[in-house]
Amino acid sequence: xxxxxxxxxxxxxxxxxxxxxxxxxxxxxxxxxATKYPIASEDVLDIYQDAIIVLWEHARQGKLDxxxxxxxxxxFGVGKYMMLNRLKKTSMQQPMVDEITEIPDNLYDExxxxxxxxxxxxxxRQLGNQCQKILRMFYYDGKKLDEIQTELxxxxxxxxxxxxxxCLKQLKELTKEKLHGA
Amino acid sequence: MEHEALITGYFExxxxxxxxxxxxxxxxxxxxxxxxxxxxxxxxxxxxxxQRAQLKQLLRDHExxxxxxxxxxxxxxxxxxxxxxxxxxxFLWHRASSARVLYAEYYQTYPNTVMPTVRGEQPGFxxxxxxxAYDNADYANAEKLFGDLYRQxxxxxxxxxxxxxxLELGRxxxxxxxxxxxxxxxSLYVYARWYRALSLLxxxxxxxxxxxxxxxxxxxxxxxxxxxxxxNRL
Numbered sequence: 543x544x545x546x547x548x549x550x551x552x553x554x555x556x557x558x559x560x561x562x563x564x565x566x567x568x569x570x571x572x573x574x575x576a577t578k579y580p581i582a583s584e585d586v587l588d589i590y591q592d593a594i595i596v597l598w599e600h601a602r603q604g605k606l607d608x609x610x611x612x613x614x615x616x617x618f619g620v621g622k623y624m625m626l627n628r629l630k631k632t633s634m635q636q637p638m639v640d641e642i643t644e645i646p647d648n649l650y651d652e653x654x655x656x657x658x659x660x661x662x663x664x665x666x667r668q669l670g671n672q673c674q675k676i677l678r679m680f681y682y683d684g685k686k687l688d689e690i691q692t693e694l695x696x697x698x699x700x701x702x703x704x705x706x707x708x709c710l711k712q713l714k715e716l717t718k719e720k721l722h723g724a
Numbered sequence: 725m726e727h728e729a730l731i732t733g734y735f736e737x738x739x740x741x742x743x744x745x746x747x748x749x750x751x752x753x754x755x756x757x758x759x760x761x762x763x764x765x766x767x768x769x770x771x772x773x774x775q776r777a778q779l780k781q782l783l784r785d786h787e788x789x790x791x792x793x794x795x796x797x798x799x800x801x802x803x804x805x806x807x808x809x810x811x812x813x814x815f816l817w818h819r820a821s822s823a824r825v826l827y828a829e830y831y832q833t834y835p836n837t838v839m840p841t842v843r844g845e846q847p848g849f850x851x852x853x854x855x856x857a858y859d860n861a862d863y864a865n866a867e868k869l870f871g872d873l874y875r876q877x878x879x880x881x882x883x884x885x886x887x888x889x890x891l892e893l894g895r896x897x898x899x900x901x902x903x904x905x906x907x908x909x910x911s912l913y914v915y916a917r918w919y920r921a922l923s924l925l926x927x928x929x930x931x932x933x934x935x936x937x938x939x940x941x942x943x944x945x946x947x948x949x950x951x952x953x954x955x956n957r958l
Binding site for chain 1: 780
């Protein structure tokens with residue numbers, strides 16, 4: 543087994559090959575661990591994949607930097623939480639009469655928001671490579687503009703800033719077209 | 725502080741206590757500001773969902789790839805038999821055409837990240853001409869001007885932009901040789917490698933292209949993800 547620090551670096555690097563390697567390393571043990579819970583075997587792998595994604599995101603966001611336990615323990619902790627959550631949802635699927643009174647006031651807003659986010663996601667896929675890269679690095683990887691400037695080789699920050707603004711504007715227009723077209 | 729800078733600071737997590745107060749106040753008092761912040765939060769959410777979906781697909785594909793079912797094994801056997809019967813000629817033709825398709829799918833003009841329209845900057849005359857030609861998609865002139873610029877100034881980026889201009893002109897062999905000259909210590913090195921991998925692919929040199937892509941996929945660069953995707957499809 544690799545040293546924890548090496549494993550953490552691998553996770554942070556985020557190359558597909560590294561993620562798959564970590565996935566394979568712990569899969570067998572996770573499947574055995576999951577037999578404690580009454581979850582269908584096809585769901586176990588689905589949950590394990592989600593747990594790997596959470597682990598990877600947390601590593602990149604620096605949340606595992608001061609971790610006291612091992613990465614495997616953390617991963618299994620995330621997986622366990624997800625399994626319990628799934629069990630809870632399954633048991634709550636029985637419709638309850640009282641539920642109708644508990645619909646939150648902002649449900650309508652929430653549905654609209656979800657629709658907008660979905661449109662933004664589609665719009666994001668339509669952007670050029672460079673725009674996707676800049677926006678992904680800023681909003682998803684949580685990188686600062688200075689870091690992006692260095693990594694992408696921009697001559698200065700103003701150039702990057704105006705490029706990012708153009709990308710956002712383009713995304714806004716793509717979404718607007720669809721909202722009106724819908 | 726400008727509104728845009730406040731929003732950037734908010735997403736970067738770099739606002740000072742005072743800036744945070746200004747941010748919170750604007751959020752309540754300025755509807756336009758609040759709307760922009762909300763839009764960018766939704767963008768963040770959309771990109772996060774998109775990335776998760778991609779990762780999930782990667783893991784699912786990996787899982788399926790590892791466990792071919794009996795039915796799939798039969799299909800693989802049948803496909804291999806069909807290929808043998810149809811013959812190597814068609815196979816080679818298919819390989820060549822698929823390289824072209826992949827090239828077309830992955831190739832995108834490298835953006836001008838060096839000399840965009842920034843007020844107050846005074847670049848050299850030749851540099852300005854070269855980028856203007858490049859931005860106007862006049863690649864024949866851009867290729868010549870970046871060549872001149874490299875000879876005069878020795879700027880590394882001129883090699884990359886000349887290489888990409890050559891790719892745009894369909895001069896793959898020359899592009900390959902120009903891009904191979906980009907120094908490893910240059911700040912745009914990974915991009916020079918990426919475009920070289922694409923030119924090799926287009927030239928039918930799959931093994932060499934694959935080697936470069938594997939190297940790029942292994943690192944932590946902005947092109948690693950694309951390199952890995954392309955590698956998986958080669």
